[in-house]
Amino acid sequence: MTVGSAPSLLRFVTAGSVDDGKSTLIGRLLYDAKGLMRDQVRALGQGRNRTEPDEGDLDLALVTDGLEAEREQGITIDVAYRYFATPNRSFIIADAPGHEQYTRNLVTAASTADVVVVLVDAARTQGKPLKIQTRRHMTLAHMLGLTIVVAVNKMDAVGWSKSVFEDLASKARHLARALGAEPHAIVPISAKAGDNVVERRGTDAWYAGPTLMDVLETVPALDLAARGPLRMPVQRVAVQDGRRLYQGRVESGLVRVGDPVVVAPSRRTSTVAAIETFDGPLGVAVAGQSVSLVLADDLDVARGDLLAAPGVPLAHAVVADLCWLDETPWRPGTKYLLKQGAATSQARIDAIVHVRDVAGLSEARPADGLSLNDIAQVRLKAGMPLLADRFEDVPAVGGFVLIDPLTNQTAAAGMIQAAA
């Protein structure tokens, strides 16, 4: 283990409506940052000849549209992950689809990202309100705790008009503020032409700000987990020489030998006698490390339990934000499987507090049903006590999924707001 010298890692996701240029932007970033190999560039050339194509002939969206159906339809259906590095930073990019039908794939991508780059199409949005998918995506990204960066794309198509940019930047800022956020940066670009993405070119004299790459290389990567209270879900129990080793990953906080711990949900207490790994014992383990803990007392601890710092909140009922991700709507009264950490319990949605009106934002509509892509707040009751950490305080354990026990589909993503 080294002490923080490696270049930092940033995970970001692109978002925005269909044809706003998300895949083209990622192709552009990779192409200009030399993140593509020669054979991969050849495959982007139209006509698919085996010679090196000119840059103008490249269909940059093909970098990530890796499925046959995507290439046939010219749209992105599911998330593609791409990996590249500059001298200053390593990146994992998730290229998410814009179609409303595939919103759940955007949610999948955003759940593991630090930053969202929301694209706005300058040519088609000028003088109009932001599109519904732009609103939906920014809402979801903010709920998932991402830092928001806005890229106003296709600036070449509006002649790099300062007034068009400022109008759209103001609308994007207004939307973010309505959600309780502040965009980290708003950048004018043309992904297709490569203007102001990696290279500072094409921009008009009025723009003196950073390129999109400048922003991505400097936006802080967030590591909330390191500062939270100890949370370690127990994934497995191993036995060695009569000792029981509780195996799991420290999802939040840190643990030292000698620290007091509480077992959830039994609330029994003990202290940490040892922190073991294949590579030898440790004195301290931090968020992100997979370890095996030995406790001083002989307690009944099983897979699905949680080792935590004293004071861990537990509740049978919680209020949670929920994104419905399944084509099968919510069936009132049905028990779903709730997966949180290493635990799976039965849970039932008791009441819908509200369903968010994505278009209006400011108004939430009452509802008695939940269907695909609905963003709601619900009251939920579980068969076993849930760990009631608020998602915004301890994202690693404040998030859960609901699984439909009939179909095994992942039906909803939830973020705990409060014990109820």
Next chain:
Amino acid sequence: MTTDVITRPARTPVGGGPPPGQARRPALDALDRLESEAIHILRDVAGHAARPALLYSGGKDSAVLLHIARKAFWPAPVPFPLLHVDTGHNFPDVIAYRDAQAAAIGADLLVARVEDSIARGTVRLARATDSRNAAQAVTLLEAIEEHGFDALFGGARRDEEKSRAKERIVSHRDSFGQWNPKAQRPELWNLYNARVQPGEHVRVFPLSNWTERDVWSYIAREAIPLPAIYFAHPRAVVRRGGLLVPVTDLTPPLPGETVETLSVRFRTVGDITCTCPVASTATDLAAIIDETDLADVSERGATRLDDQASEAAMERRKREGYF
């Protein structure tokens, strides 16, 4: 009726230093985090699945995966068997390595042979020397059915190929072994859904987020042994379609081709009829990592005859059950 403001996490930038009075915490580097993520995935799915197995070919990615599986379950042994789908067209050195590694850790090694599927008539090839690479899917699905596996760990990485870049870490297969890329389950945070109906299974890719460079760096850091063909050695090859094709009994030179002996190494190892080496003088891991940093052709682009056939070759094979 309710506030429309969604409160957000009070985020703290990395590198801000520890709070006053608190000791400096050990920092995890990129490989530490990738290893820990893989351990978390292995433990999670192994805890849920009734009958998991780990796909093990003796190639470098499966060597890394097996090494991490040992770490994940230690002090217990790896709690599932290893499964190799053997085309019969192998580099002998790799098979010897496979057997030695499995024996060294006392693992249960199951070998499913494409030869047996040919004998059963479930695999039919036009010519005996045809590539058996695509036929592996049939043999694999037969092995899954025979043993009742419900979760298969594999060493595939998203950086290898465009359709792999699209796949979930835990990826559902129906009872015909088919992947439906247009209807993948959502996968949130690190909460994996490995639930299946009888006859279905999941493929699980703990190394999804690793790059080729990460794999080589980790092999060097952990001193993981590898088959010798991964290091530069002289080998008889012919130049074909921009690739160096090894000259073997199964892959003889075509009329008009000139056989040359060059210093080469394999970046990836698979069926002998479709895996090509790259020109290299790298005889140790440090030199391989240096070459990886300078490579301007992707791992599969430089080495695989089978993927060049069509843009969608891998996706089609994957939909049919290939790994």
